[in-house]
Amino acid sequence: MAVDIGGTHTRVDPGDGTVVRLRTDPDYERQLAMLRDAVPGTPTAVGVSFGGRVTAAGDVRVSLHLRGYEGRPLRHDLESTLDAPVRVAHDATCGLLGEHALGSLRGADRCGYVTLSTGVGAALRLGAGGHFVALTTEAGHQLVAGNDxxxxxxxxxxxxxxxxxxxxxxxxxxxxxxxDDPGFWQGYARHLAGGLANFALAAGLDAVAVGGAIAARRAELWPPLRAALAERLTYQAVRVHRAALDDAPLAGARVLVDTPPGGVLH
Ligand SMILES: [Zn+2]
Known part of the structure; x- marks a missing residue:
């Protein structure tokens, strides 16, 4: 089964096609109790997408939108709470695993995923066939000239x-x-285009999927984004498109369970 703990919402997919949607509790202990109540029975394995960086051991390193979770042994505590083996990864990394396995990035050997939500997350995947690494990046915190x-x-x-x-x-x-101001979304698209172009060029990516609530719900974002990308990316062609999956991090959390530990760099 899969769980997606975002900065604002939590989704639980027991694997039977039903998804339970909850508000993420900023209190770590209350969140664990809520998940215990939301998970039916005893799962065989749980993949967890989390809105923050974690260590290889599954401890929360940094979560700018869930500060009370920082330093907590999330994987260990979830294993105790749910009585099942648990894998945890950053939500952008899970989104990437989901889009690569089941969505718009299938077959791409150099690809990235960017989530536009409470925060901005970015992950990339390099490699072909069974030899690959999916890694979390800090591209959301790249520095923008003139931004104070x-x-x-x-x-x-x-x-x-x-x-x-x-x-x-x-x-x-x-x-x-x-x-709803169109001018606001045009400016947003320009900033996004610059960030996406830098992210793609720094890692030589061929394709980037953009997910998260903002990308999914703001249709007016896409025409100015495509125009701004076409202006900027005149050297290397990069395919930039909306994530195909409705909830790529949740789908990716399921994929994470079967991903070799060495295939993910946190
Ligand atoms: Zn920052």
Whole structure:
């Protein structure tokens, strides 16, 4: 079965086609109790997508949107709580595994996944056949020239201050889903195009899938994004498209269970 713990929402897929959607509790202990109640029976194995960086052992290294989880042994605690073996990875890495196995990145040997949600996550996958590595990156915290906004990570000028739902909601004084101004979304598309181009060029990617609630719900984002990418990417062709799966991190959490441990760099 699979669990996706995002900065705002948690989804539980017991594997029977039903998905339970809950609000993520910022309190770590309450979140564990909520998951215990939401998971039916005793699963054989659980893949977990998490909205933050984890160590190879599954401890939470950093989670800018779930600060109370930092330093906690998430994998160990979930194994005790759910009485099952658990694998945990960053949500962008799970999104990538899902899109590569089942979605728009099938067959791509150099590809990336970017999630636009509460925060901005990015992961990439390099390799062919059974020899590959999927790795979490900090491309969401790449520095944007001329941007003097302070980011929750402590840096000044991060891409996340221009694209992340939490950062934008705070600055605009209203949730991003309430913003309908076309000019705003054109500016958003330009910032996103610059960030995607740098991410793709730095790793020589052929394809990037963009997922997360903002990418999925904002259809008006895509025409200006395609135009801005075409202006910038005149050297290497990079296929940039919307994630094909409705919930790529949740699908990827299922894939994670069967991924060799050496195939994921956290
Ligand atoms: Zn940052």
């Amino acid at each position: 906004l302070r980011c929750g990570c402590g840096q000044t000028g991060c891409l996340e201050t221009l694209l992340g739902g939490a950062a934008l909601g705070r600055r605009l004084g209203r949730p991003l889903e309430d913003v």
